[in-house]
Amino acid sequence: MNHQTSKLPLLEVDKITVRFGGIVALNAVSFDVHRGEVRGLIGPNGAGKSTLFNCLSRLYPCNSGAIHFDGHTLSDLPRHRIAGIGVGRTFQNLALFRTMTVRENVLIGTHSQQHSGFLQDALRFSSAARAERSAQMRADEAIEMLSLESVADRLVADLPFGTQKRVELARALACNPSLLLLDEPACGLNHEELKGLGELILDIRDRLKLTVLLVEHHMGLVMGVCDRIVALNFGKTIADGTPEEVRNHPEVIRAYLGDDVGAAL
Secondary structure, X not given: OOOOOOOOEEEEEEEEEEEEOOEEEEEEEEEEEEOOOEEEEEOOOOOOHHHHHHHHOOOOOOOEEEXXXXXXXXXXXOHHHOHHHOEEEOOOOOOOOOOOEHHHHHHHOOHHHOOOOHHHHHHOOHHHHHHHHHHHHHHHHHHHHOOOHHHOOOEHHHOOHHHHHHHHHXXXXXXXXXXXXXXXXOOOOOHHHHHHHHHXXXXXXXXXXXXXXXXXXXXXXXXXXOOEEEEEEOOEEEEEEOHHHHHXXXXXXXXXXXXXXXXXX
């Protein structure tokens, strides 16, 4: 990629280890994510990618090591503060409220940015009213960016899977993140939907000045949009570099398909 990114990391993962009983899911994993880049995180099933994302979201604690984001040490924060400091996330399996409308789902993403208290909300003080108007504006902007205007008032459950994926992305953007975590956004998409996903990720990054960390199995998408890629296998880092460097790394080739199929990547 030719996109210019800051060399100052927005996110630093420093030797994090996660154990579940006797299983080591992540073993001293370290990498950083520069401001403004699309960073890929790849690896075969069971490599530790989802565990790492859940550590970034504070859903899982780390047994050792640290994660630093924009001046914060994430282990010092409760999980409900993560969106408020600028981390937005989508999920591999959709995490939408299916009996709510598109607009209502996207509005939920704005709550991390609302700071009016209970008493203000109850009495409808002007600051609460301003916060509500601001939330509506952010939700409308996210809906427009993801081309969801025509379905904004429909129930999520009534929409095709690909459209629901865009709703979840719109909700993540509505929290006004500086880091967007995309967990397998291509999963379940048809050929036409997949074709535009890479362009959409780059457009969102450029228009909103975001940093993106992308977990994805679709190698064409990863190699096409990422500035740098880190590869995991069995909870360990096996490669870290440009798409070309990672594509040709012997450990990555072996991890995916054995020694004979480097061309498949």
